[in-house]
Amino acid sequence: MNVKSLQSHHTHYASLGSPWSAKADKVQSITGILLGCFLLAHLHFESSILLGKEAFYHVVQFLEGGMFSSTGHGFPMVTKLFSIFILIVVMLHALVALRRFPAQLGQWRALRRHMSGINHKDSHAWFWQLVTGFILFFLAPVHIFTMITNPEIGPHLSAERVYHANAWLLYALLLPAVVIHAMIGLYRVAVKWGLTANRAGLRKVAKVLIVYLISIGLLSLISYILIGRELSLPITPFVP
Template sequence: MSAKTRVPTAINGGPYGQAWSAKADCLQSVTGLILGIFLLFHMHFEASILLGKETFFHMVQFLEGSMFSSTDHGFPIVTKIISVIMLVIVAVHAATALRRFPTQLGQWRAMRGFMSSIKHKDTQLWFWQMITGFLLFFLVSAHLATMILNPEIGPHLSAERVYHDNAWLLYVVFLPIVLFHGIVGLYRVILKWGVSSNRPLIRTIAHVLIVYLLCLGTLSLVTYINIGMELVLPVQPFIPN
């Protein structure tokens, strides 16, 4: 005769039960989608440096609202506000994702055993997304904190940050991790919410995007380093002809 185990009501449907879990799951997907789309735009925005200093300068001014300025210069506070908003979204995304993390040694062992016995590609992607997500909580926070404290962006000022302030050390680690996590996250959201059921096609697109953005980001980073090497301290902001 088996004994019955009484489960508290809160676990069945209270604030920490199934109702909250469904809301947190939805919130995790929404914030992840926002971050993933932002990543795609941000990578191409940064890559405008490949088209020259003037192109990047005018891109920055436009995104910072130069059309609302009498001097045709943008407002750096826009970058600071966007950075604060993205930091909040990152915090919400991380908080909702943490509930999926194994918290006990036995859970880690069970998960590793399952992954060893059943070679499931999506399970392996989820595992590495969990690891990269943990790392990104610190890497993204460091990147956004820099932009909040020093929101000045420009061909020379950004190159100074990358080269003379040694931010390239952060970005070399940051770039592959954020690309893997972001693109795999978009892949999982597409499948999870039924946007497409063609798993092989979506996985192939995700692989191509990761390679493409990694090449694009690497070229951009090398360009910033090369510009930074040519700068003389103290660095003067870039002024277009």
């Protein structure tokens, strides 16, 4: 290794050990926990469509503050504002996470060689979190911007977005990437901050959650597609 490489490595590891790096780790963990918990809630709220249109309608009205409206109808502005908040959290999370992202093709090749030569489950988990994070860098903002610009939610309105606007393709790619990234992220946060010493058990929980969340997400997506196929344009919002 030449002098230039040694200096580069020294600068890299010195930056990782700086006070800024420690603060960035905390910010990354906090924002990751927020986003992971939001995903758990979001997929379960969305899956209420599996119980029928009326069930999903009432969930939406509750989340949008329908109890504070004289008509019982929620306020779409709540979805818009919360989407803006989630976008800010996502941007902050990505900003502090990018400092550990391989920026050059040679670094990716070195990482692949390293991964093929070891059998360490946490290293493989980190690699898949890296890959899914790269995918989410492009897909997640598209979904969030859609919710900011068009916050109207409902059985028919959401089905229109999924089926008639062909958003199903985005969601089919986004769903596995975000679930895998989030569950591995929550696992790594728990291990990193010493919340558990049972890594094997926690890995099993993470795998079960990944399969479970992707399953309910896909079933919900299929439900929206089936509903959308039965609707004709222009869409009339669902009212029980």
